[in-house]
Amino acid sequence: MPVARxxxxxxxxDKDTITLxxxxxxxxxxxxxxxxxxxxxxxGRGDESNYPFTLHVDYQKNSFYLDYGFDDAESRQMQKTDIHAKPLAEKGFFTIFDEEEGEEFSYRINSIHLYD
Structure with missing residues (x-):
């Protein structure tokens, strides 16, 4: 199975990125x-933040989301995504949905590196 970065x-x-x-x-x-x-x-002020996540992809359950873990004992941080909806392609787009804040974030794929 190939692995992609x-x-x-x-x-x-453009300075806000996702690496997966x-x-x-x-x-x-x-x-x-x-x-x-x-x-x-x-x-842009030298105040860069990094947020690790796990992308959950389950086609049988139609469940696709980023899981950032817990930000406190009561609140798990998760966001749905449509990255699974079409084949990955450079210059393609996908969206992350923050339902809690009512926002959508569109990302443009800059590069895909395949490893065997």
């Missing part, structure tokens, strides 16, 4: 499983 930039700030390691099939679709990544937010 995907680097994508937030559509409103995931398995892909022969059509460049993300395989079912749990995959690791990090969101990097850069406000």
């Amino acid at each position: 995907i680097v994508a930039s937030y559509s409103e700030n 390691l995931c398995g892909v099939d022969e059509e460049n679709q993300i395989r079912q499983g749990e995959w690791f990544g990090v969101v990097k937010n850069d406000d």
Whole structure:
């Protein structure tokens, strides 16, 4: 199974990025499983923040989300995504949905590196 390293930039700030390691099939679709990544937010003032996450991909349950873990004892931080909806392609887009805040974040895929 090939593994892909995907680097994508937030559509409103190229310095805000997501790096994701995931398995892909022969059509460049993300395989079912749990995959690791990090969101990097850069406000341009040298105050960069990194947020590791696990991407959960479950086609049988129609469940696709980023899990950032717990930010306190009561609140697990999760965001849905549509990254699974089409084959991965450079210059392609995907969206992360923050239902708690009522926001959507579009990311443009800058690069895909495949490893066997």
